[in-house]
Amino acid sequence: DTLRFWTTEEQPERLAKQEELAAAFKEKTGIEVNVIPVSESDLGTRATAAFAAGDLPDVIYHTLQYALPWAEAGILDTEAATEVFENLGASTFAPGAAAMAAVDGGVASVPVDGWTQMVIYRKDLFEENGLAAPDSYENILAAVEKLHNPPEMFAFVSATKIDENFMSQVLEHVLLANGVSPVDANGFKPLDEKKTIEALDFYKAISKASPPGDLYWKQSRELYFAGKAAMIIWSPFILDELAGLRDSAPPTITDDPTSSELASKTGVVTTLSGPSNADGAAWADIRYFGITNDADTEAAMQFVEFSMDEGYLSTLSIAPEGKFPIRRGNKDNATAFVDGWAELPVGVDRKAALTDLYDADTIKTIVSGLDTASRWGVKEGQLSLASKMINSQVINRLVREYIDDERDAAATVTKLNEELAKIQ
């Protein structure tokens, strides 16, 4: 009677924490949990393949983009998830996150944690050059103009590796910022040509201000850490590393890999706006526990409940800087988990609380992003379709081709609409 638990948190130190959690769970229930790391980029294919083969694990820790498609494909047992959700108390969860995974009469999976995407920039350089914080297309382009000076300094490190989720995330963020969405309440909605072209041009501009090639989170971080990039888009997981708390990803701007100097020079923006959407938008990712249809349902439910309750703080402690609590508290204390989380130390090789590393403003920006953040299709109730569009990587591919000058902007929009229309 062993539960199989797929997790995308596969670095050894994070795996170790999850295994501790599993051990604790076994202690309590006698049910063994086999923690299986799966690369995030493989998760989609592997899950589909496993479903086809009738060999699904019991529980999957997955991102928002899979929640609804998987529920629809029959991979997820939404009833079980809903039951867990209700057992834990729907009201203890942050409402937005649960809504994103809502299905008929419940949730597709149980929301666990979330984070918002950030524009990380060199506050020192911006101040030096009298630049405004990069919270809009305009400001960013202005900064590009000023700061781009390759190869010593790239103004931006954009995302251009089309098979990386990272590119989808960044693109969606940029498009959202200008109010572009491929869905409305009735399903597919052709992209607005003007807004899309603005966003495409912007994206092309920042990509041209980036180093050549297939870029994704790896290069963004390396270059920023080396002091060779002025702006990047990244998740909050970078916060501890930026402060020199993790040896395997050290800031290399100075000779001292443990220095938090770079952190102090860094500013953060979560909400980005475009010319046609003055309000701007933030982009959030939520992670869920999904219980599969091949699962030993009861045991799986127990495990999820345990992880979301007694084990919740351990779950969050895997990487507190990028795992903001979605469950605020338990029946006894409505803010138990939020409070507990705030005290969790971040970092791997060295530990420190976030509050020690960043000023209060920054932290506030980071955390509050989660409340306003959105995704395509959430408001419209078409998250599932939007996720499929994203998962198909069509947008990535065509945008990349646009960046590579294979097609002009208008043609790209047309082509995008064509291809997206095919996706049901």
Next chain:
Amino acid sequence: MGAIQLNKVEKWFGTLQVIKGIDLQVEDGEFVIFVGPSGCGKSTLLRLISGLEETSRGTIDIDGKDVTALPPSGRGLSMVFQSYALYPHMSVRDNVGFGLKTAGVPKEEIARKVNAAADVLKLDEYMDRRPKALSGGQRQRVAIGRAIVREPGAFLFDEPLSNLDAALRVEMRLEIARLHKSLGTTMIYVTHDQVEAMTLADKIVVLQAGRIEQAGSPRELYERPDNLFVAQFIGSPKMNVLPCSIEGDRFSLQGHGGGRYPHAGVARKPVRLGVRPEHISVTGPDEGHHCTGTVEVTEYLGSDTFLYVALDGLETVLVRISGSETVEEGSRIGLKFDETRMHFFDADDQAIR
């Protein structure tokens, strides 16, 4: 033990018939040699007897028992291969004893028999070497040793000496003769070497194209060949053949003289005359002779000299004279045939006797 009888044996490779119905009786203890031109089926016939090839038709009896369908292991024969086929991964001792070991003979007995064979073949010094570390002649001895220890009904040899150099070949030939004398076992031996066949055999079987041309003792084949093929095949250098014609009891060579024809009573008429180089003597061009010609080439070999004599209007004839005689190239000479040793052949190439 050791009498082998072939009855109408045929061998087909697919639709190619290689052995075309052979009847042969090998007596126990006889030394039989198969000779014939390359590709005539000597090896195949030997392999049929050994059981390494399946007989297509006909039967093979050993000591009166039909063994046609038995595998090699069931026939109780030994074979010595041209390439020796020693097991390279075994010592000489193990090579020789291998056949006994597979037969489940107890160790001491194997050792005894192997040593006995080693004594006979003077192999004692090499018993622990691998075949690779032996010379050609030693390897050949090991191969024979391997055949001996199993005390087979008959030995089969397939050109056992052809990989040895001339001197060694002479030595091993004598050794095999001695072995046959001492063991008295039936031996069937394939060779294409004249000398081996003549010196070793009790009976030579001349094969051509899957058929037996003649079988008999060496002297029989040399002196009384059945047909032109055997006549030219046996004897070295080979018999000269000249066209001839007959009138009454005299034969004549076209444009030359003639002589007495001994088989006047036989109905078949000869068209060719055969005479061996060693049975021709040189005379002056005007003395009594059968024919005249010009010496084209002389080959001086020390002991003998060969003359290539271009007969006037006929072929070139080879003549053997003693090495001490000298004949100039280009000189005209007469040739005289030994009349008791001439052979006559009819239009079907059959000898007239």
Next chain:
Amino acid sequence: MGAIQLNKVEKWFGTLQVIKGIDLQVEDGEFVIFVGPSGCGKSTLLRLISGLEETSRGTIDIDGKDVTALPPSGRGLSMVFQSYALYPHMSVRDNVGFGLKTAGVPKEEIARKVNAAADVLKLDEYMDRRPKALSGGQRQRVAIGRAIVREPGAFLFDEPLSNLDAALRVEMRLEIARLHKSLGTTMIYVTHDQVEAMTLADKIVVLQAGRIEQAGSPRELYERPDNLFVAQFIGSPKMNVLPCSIEGDRFSLQGHGGGRYPHAGVARKPVRLGVRPEHISVTGPDEGHHCTGTVEVTEYLGSDTFLYVALDGLETVLVRISGSETVEEGSRIGLKFDETRMHFFDADDQAIR
């Protein structure tokens, strides 16, 4: 063109000396044959001349010009290899013409010369075949053709016939003789075949262990060998050698009779007597003879019979008699040597003359 002179030529492979200082003069147009036991350095010497091996010491002159340091292409010689070394992917025509092509000879001229060579060697029919599709003899002809077209100063042959069967060997031997006669070019020829050496050579060079033992015409070597090695090496079957002692002008064989010793005036005293099998005749055991013995083995070959006669108290002696005579195995006979053809050797194996 074609006179070759070796002056104190030596060849070392690392620390192994293979050729030990050879002086040799090959006249223009001469047919010189190197013979000797395997490994004596025949091939090496030929390759030194060809330039395929570098000469370690000494010089080689061709037509008076020192070519010791020139690559093969600069020496103007042609070579025929034992393995023929034909280019397997080229037609016979291209094989023969290759040497001309590399020299940049115009196409028409190549075609003309190649056709001329093909005529001489009767290769016309095969000109467009690949070597694989030729028989051994034809391949040998192609190899020779390749050597001819370049009109070399001399031909070098390294055992050119040893891969052919006996009959073909005889034929090709005659062909080479004819070729030499018609071209008149110098030829240097390596063989280990007695018959080839005796029949082809103007001059035979007997090598042993990198040194020349004797050089001379075939008859010289057969009749007047310089030493025991040459005496036994030349002539087949080889010379019988028996220990002997001398008293005045008579020699005697231990336990047997004796005869006249012709070199009584020579200071060196012989310890051995050599006589060839063909120079011994059989007598009755009681008639006049040099020695007596028992016939151990008789080998009947048709034309000749060889007797292995175990002399009383001495070695076995080989005797050649005519095939028509018969001697029983085991019978006692007397042997009489041809007194004019006996050889005597001193303790250093040098012939006494």
Next chain:
Amino acid sequence: MSAQTRQPVSEGPPKGIGPMQRREMWLAYLMLAPTFIIILVIVAGPLLANFWISVKPVQLGDLRPPAVLVNERLRGDPEAAGDSATLEYRLRNSSRDEEIRDVVLKDEVPAGFTVTGLPQGCELTGSALSCTIGTVEPGWRDRLGLEGTVSDVFLAANRPERASEPVVTGDANNVLTNFEFTFENFSRIFSADEFWSVLRVTFYYTIFGTGGALVLGLFAAQLLHTAFPGRGFLRGLFLFPYVSPVIAVAFTWVVLFDPFSGTLNALLTKMGVVSDPINFFGQRAIEFSVFGIPFEFPLALTTVIAFEAWRYFPLSFLFILARMQSINTDMYEAAEMDGATPLQQFWYLSLPQLMGILSVLFLLRFIWTFNKFDDIFLLTGGNAGTRTLTVDVYEQGFALSNLGAGAAVAVVVFVVLVTFATLFIRFSPKEEGL
């Protein structure tokens, strides 16, 4: 004697095979059987499956036949004997497109559970429960509650309801096994522009990769043909790329060629050869113009081809070297005597002699390169203009879950290869076969 052997030739070759050969035949079949069974199962089977799937509109998920999924649970937290509880079956049609007919649920009621209320359509015989549900719609879901009371026996057991698994049977149309065929997959892939560019890339990759490996191998073989001290060492070294795990060398190349932190780019920029780092594996094309005509140089594809040539030249090197060493040296000596210069010897003698092995190698390497998946998958994932057919199989079948399309591409691969091999074997130099 001779007259007797000269009998007429008998009636032609014997028919059938003799007993010795029959024994041999059975032995042979017996010895070959395991090999053929395993190959049939592991290779031929999947291959046929591919052909089958390629003419069916199958998604990855369709591999799982439509079925009613069932989940059995105990509801109502009974704590003492006599408490009532519900044994609940959750049922769900796994398919969203296919209905399932004649659905029947069968289960054993756990010991100690006394049924008090049966849902409609259910019968209880002893402890055997059987519920007839009938035809269910695509996407249908339902719950069946079996009410009852529990006894101590029941409570004492650990999750007693799991003692027997409920079994649901039903018939459904299964795209995988039915006999409806379609060429939609083929028409879909053939009509996509992408497919043709993939095909083109595949041929570039295969031809240049193969050619590169062959040329490098030929050159390396020339280097190591003659003996010199250290030859053994160099030969070993030259084989490294081939012997090492693809995973190791592929990642090493990626690291080495990395535009930001790769040694090679650092070297090139520092030495002033290029001004900006080159993204060897990420950049689709470098544009340049000659006399005003723009050209595109497919950078990533070239790098991948270079990798292919680098990794597989040792194989051709080995074979060519072995062949060269088996060429009789006599032939070269003859050529020396014939006055051929070294280059003439190479051109007129070595090269023609090597044609046989070169063409065999070309065939083998062509097939293998055409089939290559790992290398490109690891180096570029098929991006930046390096997607080959095999990567496309993976993308279509696995990443996009369109199994039918993937299988159709696989069929194309197979057909192209078989065609190529047949043509090649017919028209290539025949000196040595496989």
Next chain:
Amino acid sequence: MRPASILLTAVTGLLWGVMAMVVIGVTLTLITGEVALPQATAAGLAGLLGALVFVWRCSAAGAGGAPAWAYSAVVVFLVLMIASFAAPFTLPLSVVPVWQGLALIVFVAGVTAAIRLCLRDARFGPMSRYEREVIYIRIAKGIGFVVFTIIVALPFYVMVMTSLKSQQALLANPLDLSIDFSQGLSGLTRSYVELFTQFNFGRYLMVSAFVSVATVVLTLLLSVPGAYAVSRLRFPGQALLARSVLLIYMVPAIVLVIPLYAVFSQLGLRNTLTGLLIVYPATTIPVALYMLQGYFRGLPAELEEAGLMDGLSRIGVILKITLPLSLPALASVSLYVFMIAWNEFLFAFMFLDDPDIFTLSRGVVSLNSSEVPRQHLMAGAVIATVPVLVIFLWFERFLVQGLTAGSVKG
């Protein structure tokens, strides 16, 4: 004096000068981390003059005194120093002087040796086409050796060196591939230690070894009888069977993966080593069978016939004669199969998700896909490579023999 001969000499020297300088300069850079810009022009000039002097001295035969190459070496050194203004690597001599000195010595020695080897018998007088071509070929071969050695060795060098560094050092100076001994042994091998302690590589190593060896055993068990039957026994369909085995070459592994994935999952074989041990032999047997039958065919049939005459049955012949004689072939097949199994990536990648049974290849992929630092990835690559390379070097002879004997006739 022939202009052509002089030109040939000069070009030879020039080529070697430039070549040696680039190679040595880059090596110096990689070893020390200092950017050494090679002075190609100066080096070319030095080589050119060195070559001319060498041939000149050679031609002046019998001149006695120092050998020609000594003159040449001196010229090379002097010209290089003068033409590069005493900074042959554009570094001030005070920077890493020991390494620079060493590099300079290697340069002079290398160029002189190369000139000497290439121009051994050259002269300024007329040379035949033959002699000139000999020189061309020497030059081409020399350059070939250098280039091949570099392109083959460089990636492996980078692999090993990267694995010994820290992420920070790597990012700071990608050119610096020297070994930083200052961090001590534990610092150097930190990646390895972490891989073995945290990333479970010890286990992967065991799994890989087990899978590979088991594959070898299974493959041999199945392919030896098959190969024997195909090569020695006569039976209807022999040629067809022998050839059809080769059809497997035509089937891309990726085509097999998807159906096998489904079936194996259903049979519970996916994500098990048993599953791998079914697939691996299936892919290796045809190759093994092919190699072995080539070898078996090459064994003299007479040996087996001798065995038959000695009273053995067919099976006895195989066991007692054929197999012992085939040891080299068995060794090479084993090695080859071992290599295939050890290096196999696709099936391991698709079939295995449980880290407890990862093979090394599978383990290394998982290093790539997470935020694992690059030196870990490279250390993983090294761990995956070293065993197979060691085994390969040990048995190289066999591999070479077997590979070629098996598939190439004549």
